[in-house]
Amino acid sequence: MADRRAGTVVFDLDGTLADTSADLIAAANACFQARELGALLDPVADALIAFHGGRAMLRAGYARLPADRLLPPGAEDEDYPRLLDHYAGAIAVHTRLYPGTEAALERLAADGHILAVCTNKPAALAEVLLRELGIRDRFAAMIGADTLPVRKPDPRPYIAAVQDAGGEVTHSFLVGDTDTDRKTARAAGVRVALVAFGPEGAGLSRLSPEAMLDHYDDLPALAADWLGQSRRQ
Structure with missing residues (x-):
């Protein structure tokens, strides 16, 4: 004791x-790629964003879309559990x-x-x-x-x-x-x-x-x- x-x-x-930044960003990018948006975050340049949480990463990625690319309402709420699932499946690849x-x-x-x-x-x-x-x-x-x-x-x-x-x-x-x-x-x-x-x-x-x-x-x-x-x- x-x-x-x-x-x-x-x-x-x-x-x-x-x-943990690279694995977190990989999980966010998996969500973007599932929407055919590409890898919107960079594992090095955006490392600091990763440490502010999953929703912060999603919002940062969405903010980089061109003005004419509209996401459906509730995209963040849909993607957040998906991000957690991606992350859980590859939690310590680069960490x-x-x-x-x-x-x-x-x-x-x-x-x-x-x-x-x-x-x-x-x-x-x-x-x-x-x-x-x-x-x-x-x-x-x-x-x-x-x-x-x-x-x-x-x-x-x-x-x-x-x-x-x-x-x-x-x-x-x-x-x-x-x-x-x-x-x-x-x-x-x-x-x-x-x-x-x-x-x-x-x-x-x-x-x-x-x-x-x-x-x-x-x-x-x-x-x-x-x-x-x-x-x-």
């Missing part, structure tokens, strides 16, 4: 633990953990910290992806977009992730990669470290997080500074 004195480190998933992720998780656990995931990805897909990446057993709790009636930046999913993991919100912090994570941490009254190795990079410093994380090698020291250490015996 995790040491109650240990701090809790909560991670976002897409764009924080792993670069990779960011450098140093596994070593950082191992070190945090060795230092006695509790680990959890709080993501706006549907919970079932998040569970599958974490298993495919080989890191699901590192986390004591996982809260997805549909675990509760609300999602980030509402603080309740974050609070649930910490509490389900056996931690205390006042002794926790969030690692994320978007303004949504910044707002979530602020709403929950905790600190946030935003990663500088995702698509937006160092530009996230405009959000004034308590820390910017240049590499996962730096996370254990940050956790020790913010939460202390409680090494397991």
Whole structure:
């Protein structure tokens, strides 16, 4: 059982633990191609859009259609479940953990910290992806977009992730990669470290997080500074 004195480190998933953008964009493009629209999104240039969710990708693609190409009413609502189906069938083809992720998780656990995931990805897909990446057993709790009636930046999913993991919100912090994570941490009254190795990079410093994380090698020291250490015996 995790040491109650240990701090809790909560991670976002897409764009924080792993670069999932190429597989997400492939799922959106599959929807566009089914409508004979072609591949409207680029897996590199549009990586940042992918981390804002499936509907954001669909809307970005539709916006690139010529003015005389009209979509039927409700196209987004039709395509969104199709996007999820495409994604579920090819969830980890191109997805990779960011450098140093596994070593950082191992070190945090060795230092006695509790680990959890709080993501706006549907919970079932998040569970599958974490298993495919080989890191699901590192986390004591996982809260997805549909675990509760609300999602980030509402603080309740974050609070649930910490509490389900056996931690205390006042002794926790969030690692994320978007303004949504910044707002979530602020709403929950905790600190946030935003990663500088995702698509937006160092530009996230405009959000004034308590820390910017240049590499996962730096996370254990940050956790020790913010939460202390409680090494397991």
